[in-house]
Amino acid sequence: MPRPTRFTADQLLDAAVRLAVAHGPAGVTMSAVAKETGAPSGSVYHRFPNRTALLAEVWLRTVERFQDGYFAALTGADGPRPAARRAARHVVAWSRAHPEEAALLLHGPEVFGRAEWAEHHTHRAALGTERVHTAVASITTALGTTTPRDTERVSLALIDLPLSLVRRHLRAGAPLPDHAEELAEQCAEALLS
Incomplete structure (x- = not known):
């Protein structure tokens, strides 16, 4: 045995x-x-088998765990605006619940040796990135907007602004303020209005 x-x-x-x-x-x-x-x-x-594989797995496991909740937030029969607000909140809420993993993601995959990753690791990373682009495009379309500027606005609302809020506090070694989720949601709503 x-x-x-x-x-x-x-x-x-x-x-x-x-x-x-x-x-x-x-x-x-x-x-x-x-x-x-x-x-x-x-x-x-x-x-x-080696440090490169270890670095790839620690990055991918972390980003995939984040993305699972993010994509769940983006789904729902209640429409694109509530989904967008949930997604913006998720960035902050997940970072609050997983501060070490959120701090790890601030480094970016390049610092975790992405240029050296095996093909199956780069494929997993590419699938995750493609899922994000597809989700943002779907929300953009569901909102009735289709221009490149609209796509940028949706990306800013769903990704960049909530991440910026998280990044500022994590890099300062400070906890996220109690109102951070609400602020991320309000900013997303304002950008999408």
């Missing part, structure tokens, strides 16, 4: 998130993850 797994991939990736927040992506090494979890280095290499 095989031995139960002592250190799961998620435990190792959680340690990588903590290291990235504390020391930046450069602090995420195979040996640092092993030390952080108390796992033998072989356990880390068993799940991630």
